[in-house]
Amino acid sequence: GNSVTQMEGPVTLSEEAFLTINCTYTATGYPSLFWYVQYPGEGLQLLLKATKADDKGSNKGFEATYRKETTSFHLEKGSVQVSDSAVYFCALRDNFNKFYFGSGTKLNVKP
Amino acid sequence: DTAVSQTPKYLVTQMGNDKSIKCEQNLGHDTMYWYKQDSKKFLKIMFSYNNKELIINETVPNRFSPKSPDKAHLNLHINSLELGDSAVYFCASRAGASETQYFGPGTRLLVL
Numbered sequence: 001g002n003s004v005t006q007m008e009g010p011v012t013l014s015e016e017a018f019l020t021i022n023c024t025y026t027a028t029g030y031p032s033l034f035w036y037v038q039y040p041g042e043g044l045q046l047l048l049k050a051t052k053a054d055d056k057g058s059n060k061g062f063e064a065t066y067r068k069e070t071t072s073f074h075l076e077k078g079s080v081q082v083s084d085s086a087v088y089f090c091a092l093r094d095n096f097n098k099f100y101f102g103s104g105t106k107l108n109v110k111p
Numbered sequence: 112d113t114a115v116s117q118t119p120k121y122l123v124t125q126m127g128n129d130k131s132i133k134c135e136q137n138l139g140h141d142t143m144y145w146y147k148q149d150s151k152k153f154l155k156i157m158f159s160y161n162n163k164e165l166i167i168n169e170t171v172p173n174r175f176s177p178k179s180p181d182k183a184h185l186n187l188h189i190n191s192l193e194l195g196d197s198a199v200y201f202c203a204s205r206a207g208a209s210e211t212q213y214f215g216p217g218t219r220l221l222v223l
């Protein structure tokens with residue numbers, strides 16, 4: 001079946017450090033891929049998405065590239081801020097409009 | 112203007128009680144979802160409705176029953192609450208042709 005696997009957290013970084021959160025997926029067909037962010041006490045918000053192979057999604061300095069050959073969609077940011085502290089979820093949507101979420105990776109950014 | 116709203120935001124109740132959580136979206140979306148997020152932050156889909164019709168029903172106890180009175184609302188009723196039902200429940204909606212889901216703020220349910 002379809003699934004999403006994320007690296008386990010928490011990830012703790014100093015401000016201005018480089019961020020990578022790994023995400024790999026298993027899916028039949030041609031899924032769309034997403035990163036959602038959940039700030040403390042809030043619901044999930046879409047951060048970025050990519051709908052086909054080699055697409056790069058980007059938003060607020062974050063980016064992720066849809067890699068079909070490695071079934072990956074790793075999230076990166078060149079310089080994190082304290083305000084980026086949140087839980088990040090990788091997700092896919094299959095051809096039947098069903099969404100699968102990873103288990104979330106908590107990011108802590110220290111000043 | 113809240114796009115997807117849920118009530119209540121917090122719900123503390125005793126085991127065995129019956130409770131409902133309401134969800135409303137003012138985005139004109141066709142599809143609505145309920146998700147359960149456990150204490151480890153793992154998010155799992157429970158139900159999905161499209162135009163008031165159930166299209167996804169994951170392996171969820173019969174004690175959970177979604178009800179969609181109209182396209183803008185998807186309520187979740189839970190009978191005979193158990194300790195393991197304690198979680199954060201998120202409602203979400205999506206437009207028919209869009210791939211983007213919009214999430215509500217969540218309802219934090221604590222069963223004592």
